[in-house]
Amino acid sequence: MKTSTHLVINIVMCCIVLSHPVTPTRSNHTEIKVGLLLDLNSRLGKMMESCMRMAHFDFYKSHPLYRTRLLFRTKNSHDILDAASGALELLNNDEVRAILGPQTTPEAKFVVELGIKTQVPIVSFSATSSSLSPARSPYFIQMAGSDSCQSKAMAAIVEGYGWQEVVIVYEDNGYHDEFIRNLSDAIRKAGIQILLTSAVSLSANDSQILDEVYKLKTVSARVFLVHMTSLLGSRFFIHAKSAGMMSEGYAWLITDGLSNLLGSMDATVIDAMQGVLGLRPYVSKSKDLTTFRERWERKSQYTKPKAELNIYALWAYDAVWALAMAIERMGPINFKETEQHNAQNMNDLSSSKAGPVLLKEILSTRFKGLSGDFNLVNGQLLISTFEILHVIGKGERPIGYWTANRGLSRYPDSVGRSSKYSTSVNVLRSIIWPGDSTVKPMYWAVPSSGKRLKVGIPVKEGFTEFVKLKEFHNSKEYNVTGFCADLFRELLVRLPFKIDNPQYIPFGDPATGKSAGSYDDLLTQIEDKKYDIVVADVTILAERAQKVDFSTPYLGSEVVMLRQVKYDGVNYMWIFLKPFSSDLWLTIGISCIFMGAVVRTLEHRANTQRQLGMLVWFPLASLVFPERNMVASKWSKFVLVIWLFTAYIVMQSYTANLSSNLTVSRLQRPTDKLYCIGFQEGSFVKEMLTKRLDFNVSRIKSYASVEQYHDALSKGCHNGGVDAILDELPYIKIFLDTYGETNYILQGSSYKTGGLGFAFPKGSALAPHISMALLNLTGSGEMHAILSKNFGPEYSDSDYSFNSASHVSSIGTKSLAGLFIISGTMAIFALLFSAPWFQQRFSDVSTRYKQSCVFPSPPSDVIELSVHSALDIRVDFSTTAVTENSFTMPNQSDENGHTGVAISEDDVNLNEAGSC
Structure with missing residues (x-):
């Protein structure tokens, strides 16, 4: 019993000593008053105050010869008002040289203003807010890590x-x-x-x-x-x-605001x-920290509740050491004079002369503390x-x-x-996540508080290749088929998170079983948060994108005009004349006669018997019977080549223009008063026709299916139908795949849109994930399989060809004028070069050129031969063998098969120069 009593007494004495440490005394030390501004009603405030007193004891126990001693003056600050009044008392009555604390950011915000006014350093080790920047408050020292770090x-x-x-x-x-x-x-x-x-x-x-x-x-x-x-x-x-x-x-x-505690x-x-x-x-970890923790454990084991040592307590401990070091370096002499007087409010406070020096010393303090390296950077702990x-x-x-x-x-x-x-x-090490799960949580989930994903589906009468809804036995559960539904299900599999059993909600009138409105009305339901996503063939438009979010388009689209091919029977029999204008037909006829005349002239010069009929039939016959022997003269052959080249270009132009006239230019064009346009029911094309293209509302009609399209185009505007259908290209492709392309044509200009995509509420987190999944799916085999399943194996994403003009004009003479000028010029040159006077002149010039340039002076061993044909021939007897009676010249064959001309000796007269 006695032993137990002594043990309890010893423990109590130890606690008293630890709580009120006895500082080693020296007769010549100077006590410097320092304020402590803490919430002693809180567990954290009590912990920091206890650690600061332990730091005071440890520091002066380690430095017994220091001339200065910190003398704590403590004020309890439970709120901002307590902190303000406590700081004023410390500065005015206690004349403290520095204040350690306050504990919270709101309290520190006010006390810092007092520190700036009096030039007294305010040292905080628990107010970590970035708003308390020492850069803006020079006398505030944040001996704690700022939360911005x-x-x-x-x-x-x-x-x-x-x-x-x-x-x-x-x-x-x-x-x-x-x-x-x-x-x-x-x-x-x-x-x-x-x-x-x-x-x-x-x-x-x-x-x-x-x-x-x-x-x-x-x-x-x-x-x-x-x-x-x-x-x-x-x-x-x-x-x-x-x-x-x-x-x-x-x-x-x-963040550390919770983690530290x-x-x-x-x-x-x-x-x-x-x-x-x-x-x-x-x-x-350090030896000093381990020792301190052991002391703290012994001290706090009898406190209720037991307090765990945290980083704020360690920063408070190090703050005392840093302040004690800085004050010792200044020396007692700097604190002898009283620099303050009694004041009733903040405006009456005077400035401390020692404050700026003390601030500088604190900021330059470096040492190894319990919390680690004590190093202040710009007034903050690094x-x-x-x-x-x-x-x-x-x-x-x-x-x-x-x-x-x-x-x-x-x-x-x-x-x-x-x-x-x-x-x-x-x-990093493995983690057990909330819910005792070892699987890393995804960053997204259906935002429906545990409910199913709400998917809006339009009710469509036609074009069900995109989406079709069928109810299961009045159960309010639906089976959704079509391209959009298949694509949506494939995208759900590719999302980085799991969405099970989405709830399909039809956009229709329960009484009639038909659509409840246009696609714009459907998108309004998204704005009203009735759907989390709309899975349908929704066209992405700028006006719609201002109200809802869209995914990446899964199909490109543009608005095109579809017309039925109908020919005008009255003028159709003369359509072969349409490709060329009348002046071009006349030019072609004149060209034929001119080319015939040129060829006849050239052939006549070659002593060939040609009839006058060549003027007309030859240019045409040369196109059909291009025999080699139709002409004999080389100049005629040259002209014939030029003519064939000209005729080839003319025929190709005729063929191309005739093809266009057979398909486009001969389409019946209704008058403006009776022109009627059809569009798909519920589509934005109605607004496009009335607002952008300024069509009369009475001349536009809505249809729901490809069958209705076909019937309306077959009737025409006069019989209650339409003359053309204006719709997006994916729907037109379905129509053409159903009824063929022979009797229908895409005509006029196209109007680009953003394509077809899925719609989401503004700011939906699901939209970017669906878009990313679409990008990964596009061009893959799965995408092609979905397209083939719903649109057929022949369906293609490529665009159909367009006839951008509604009328193809005839080709005029100006279009081919250059061709006729070139051919005519070449024919005239042929006539000129083949003329006898030109030939004689050319021969004379050539002879003189040869005599003066090619053979300027004949050698002595060359003879001149005078032949009956008046042909001048030079023979080099040094290299040519002449027989006794004759030698061979061209145009006659000898016994060895050589051709030549036989010249006798009687026909040869040798002159003195050795020429004949």
Whole structure:
């Protein structure tokens, strides 16, 4: 009994000593008053105050010869009003040289203004808001990591898990706006979309918090990033669990505002936060830290509730050491004079002369503290490494680390193990996600609070190749078929998340079983949140895109005009004359006579007997009977080649123009008064006809199927039908595949649209995923199979040809004038070059050229032969053998088969020069 009593007494004495440490005394030390501004009613405030007194004891125990001593003056600040009055008392009555605290950002915001006024350093180790920037408040020292430091780390985690959308939830107290901006910028730079930013007031009651939770549940994103203090955050997660949002499929991330205080939260809160990922500044292990933790454990084991040592307590401990070092370097002499006087308000406060020097000394302090390297950069504690933790069981477990400019790793550098850094979370440890799931949550889910995906389907009478709806035995469940339905089901398989059993809702009149309106009316239902998606052949238009979102188009489209081919029987018998104009026909006739005259003249010069009829029949006969011997003269052959070339071009032009006239130009054109246009029922083409093309409403008619199209075109406008159908190309293709292309033609200009796609409510998270799946599906074998199944194996995405003009004009003389000029000029040249006088003149010029240039002076061993034909011949007797009686010249054959002309010796007269 006595032993137990002594043990209890010893423990109590130890606690008293630890709570009120006795500083080693020196007769010549100077006490410097320092204010402590903490919320001693809170668990965190008590912890920090206790750690600061332990730091005071440890520091002067380690430095017994220091000339200065810190003398704490403590004020309890439970709210902003307490902090303001407490700071005034510390500055005015206690004449403190520095203030450690206050504990929260709103309190610090006010006290910092007092510090600027009096030039007294305000040192905080728990107010981490980015709005308290030392750059804007020079006498504020943030001996804690600013919350903006974790922005890039948080973005790296979200990016590493492959989440592309996130919802940010934060405490709305007016001091986190700058951090939310920094965090949003970092997340967006990582290519991640912020789907929603939700602010929850600190003063919100349980009902208001629960309402906000249910609002978050209705959004499509499943990744939530929470930035709150422990007071609000603990309540928020309890309500999130009650709303079913801490179950499988959800992912939650928390910033250091909650992560740093997990050890002090109740078991109920920890149970609600199972599977949450947290981020907090990393504290490297050291011998001093281990020793301090052991002391703290011994001290706090008898306190209720038991307090877990956190980073704020370590920063408070290091802050005391940093301030004690800075004051010692200044020396006692700088604090002897009283620099303040009694004041009743802020305006009466005077400035401290020692304040600027003390501020400079604090900012330049460097040492190894319990929280790590103490290094202030621009008045803030430098944090380069963050610990990623996982809430599991009754506490948390580290799963990895993030280091600035290096990325994610499983181990920190301080443990002495080689760390592999990466941007992927594969280097981190495994996680048990909310709902005890080992599968990484997707970042998207159906935004319907557990309900099925609502799919709007139009009720169509025709063109059911796209979509057709059939009810199962009055069960309000429908079987949807067609191209759009098959494509939609294929896209669901390709999504990165699972959508089971979508609910198909028809857009129709239950009484009549027909459509309830146009496609514009259908899209209005999306605006009213009645559908999560519309699966149909909806055309993407600019006006519609202002109200709803669209996927990537799955089929290209344009508006075209379809007409039936009908020929005018009255003038059809003379259509062969239509390709050429009358002046061109006359030009062709004149050209034939001219070419005949030229050939006859050339043949006559060649002594060939040709009749006068050659003037007409020869140019035509040469086209049909191109025999080689039709002409004998070489000039005639030249002219014939030119004529055949001209005639070939003329015939090709005639053929092309006749083909156009047979298909387009001979179509019957109704008068403007009776011109009627048909369009598809419910289509936007009606507005296009009336507003853009300015058609009379009485002259446009709607039809629902290809059969009705065919019937209306067959009747024509006079018989109650239409003259043309204006519709989008995919529907026209279906019509042409059904009735053939022989009797119908696409005519006129086309009007481009955005194509056919699926429609979504504005801001729908499903739209980009469907679009991405469509891009992956386009051009694949599955897409071709879906097209063939619904439109037939011959269906093609390629466009049909258009006849852009409604009338093809005849070809005139001007179009071929150059051709006739060239052929006529060449014929005239042939006449000129074949004339006798031109030939004689050319022969004389050639002879003189030969005599003067080719053979200027004949050699002595050459003889001249004078032949009966008056042909001058030179023979070189040095190389030519002459027989006794004759020698051979061309045009006569000898016995060896050589041809030549026999010349006798009597016919040869040798002159003195050796010529004959």
